[in-house]
Amino acid sequence: MATDTVFYGRKTLPGGHSGGGATVALRASPPESVLRFLIAHSHELVRRGIRAIVEDRPEWTVCGEAATGAGALQETTALRPNLLLLDLSMPDMDETMAIPQIIKVCPTVRIIALATEDSRELALNALATGAHGLALTSESARDLLLTVESVGQGQPFLSPAAVNLTLRQVSKPDRSKLEAADLTPREIEVFELFARGHSNKDVAAMLTISMRTVNEHRGSVMRKLRLHSYGELIHFAIRQGIFMVN
Numbered sequence: 001m002a003t004d005t006v007f008y009g010r011k012t013l014p015g016g017h018s019g020g021g022a023t024v025a026l027r028a029s030p031p032e033s034v035l036r037f038l039i040a041h042s043h044e045l046v047r048r049g050i051r052a053i054v055e056d057r058p059e060w061t062v063c064g065e066a067a068t069g070a071g072a073l074q075e076t077t078a079l080r081p082n083l084l085l086l087d088l089s090m091p092d093m094d095e096t097m098a099i100p101q102i103i104k105v106c107p108t109v110r111i112i113a114l115a116t117e118d119s120r121e122l123a124l125n126a127l128a129t130g131a132h133g134l135a136l137t138s139e140s141a142r143d144l145l146l147t148v149e150s151v152g153q154g155q156p157f158l159s160p161a162a163v164n165l166t167l168r169q170v171s172k173p174d175r176s177k178l179e180a181a182d183l184t185p186r187e188i189e190v191f192e193l194f195a196r197g198h199s200n201k202d203v204a205a206m207l208t209i210s211m212r213t214v215n216e217h218r219g220s221v222m223r224k225l226r227l228h229s230y231g232e233l234i235h236f237a238i239r240q241g242i243f244m245v246n
Contacts, residue, residue, distance in 0.1 A: 034060065034061055035059065035060045035061070035082045036061055036062075036063040036079070036080075036081045036083070037054050037060060037061065037062045037063065037081055037082070037083050037084075037085060038062075038063060038064050038065070038066065038072070038076060038079060038084045038085070038109075039051060039054075039062060039064075039065045039085045040065070040066040040067075040068075040069070040071065040072035040075070040084060040085065040086050040087055040090070041067070041085070041087035041090070041114065042067055042068070042087055042089065042090045042091065043087075046087075046137065047065050047067075050085060050144070051065075053141050053144060053145065054148070060148075063079050063081050064078075064079045064081070068090055068093075069090050069092045069093040069094070069098045070092055072084065072086060072090075072098065072102065073098065073102055073105065076102050076105060076106050076109055077105045077106065080108070080109070081106075081109055082108070082109065082110065082152070083109070083110050083111075083112060083148065084102065084109050084110070084111045084112070086098075086099070086112065086113055086114060087137075088113050088115050088116075088119055088122040088126055089115075089116060089119055089122070095113070095122055095125045095129060095131075096125050096129050099111060099113075099126060099129045099130045099131055100129055100130060103130050110132045110133070110151050111126075111130065111131045111132055111133070112131070112132065112133040112134070112135060112147055112148065113126035113127070113131040113133070113135075114135060114136070114137050115134060115135075115136055115137070115165065116136065116137055116138065117136060117138060117161075117165065120165050120166065123162065123166055124166055124238065127158075127166070127238045127239060128238065128239060128241075132156050132235075133147045133150065133151040133156060133231070133235075134147070134157075134158045134162040134165075135147040135158075135159040135161075135162055136161045136162055136165065138161070139159055139161050143159045143160060143161065144159070146159065147162075147231075150229065150231055155229050155231065155232055156231055156232045156235035156236075157229065157231030157232070158231050158234045158235060163234055166234070166238060167195065167196060167234070174241060175188055175242075177240055177241075178191060178242065181224050181225055182224055183221060183224055183225075186207075186217060187217050187220055187221050187224070189207060190207070190214065190217040190218055190221060191221050191233070191237075194218065194221075194230065194233060195233060195234060195237045195242075200214050200218070
């Protein structure tokens with residue numbers, strides 16, 4: 001698939017401005033800090049909208065697009081993007097197979113799954129099979145940016161609406177994996193409540209403890225599980241099968 005050519009400078013050939021030489025554009029590699037995106041979505045208008053959001057940042061660039069699951073695999077193999085924004089509702093898309101295949105051909109790519117409000121099972125499967133982030137196509141540009149920023153920095157992340165979608169119905173968690181991580185009974189309670197979307201204030205009221213104590217328990221949980229954000233906590237709970245999702 002052809003991609004836009006990006007030029008990063010200009011050069012005047014010998015005999016330049018005063019000597020009649022030609023000025024030509026130079027094509028160069030982007031700075032190493034630039035994040036390269038591949039957008040895979042079945043609708044061109046959605047791809048255009050996401051491209052506009054992404055390329056509003058000078059340190060981000062779109063290196064390619066795809067309209068099918070097969071195209072996403074092909075373009076990831078060819079272009080080696082840093083981030084792949086992957087529509088889960090593409091006609092030929094089987095997230096349980098496509099995501100592992102994409103990671104196999106390009107282990108360094110970080111995948112943000114794009115879901116709709118009625119594609120909860122697809123979203124859960126995407127997270128379980130390796131997606132690093134999740135956002136809904138109905139969300140604001142701000143929420144998409146939050147997801148992209150976090151995943152781009154190497155931190156798994158679920159947007160607020162994605163958290164509501166995935167953990168709308170969960171049964172009692174499997175505590176064995178938390179106990180194996182040396183979490184105390186109280187820390188496990190705190191983990192469960194945060195993973196269900198409760199705020200610090202909610203947790204304090206539900207456990208009848210102070211906000212300071214909640215923060216201490218939360219900090220201890222994050223350290224023991226080697227997590228750095230709320231998004232990582234949710235991602236961990238789903239990927240590790242701690243919550244059985246109904």
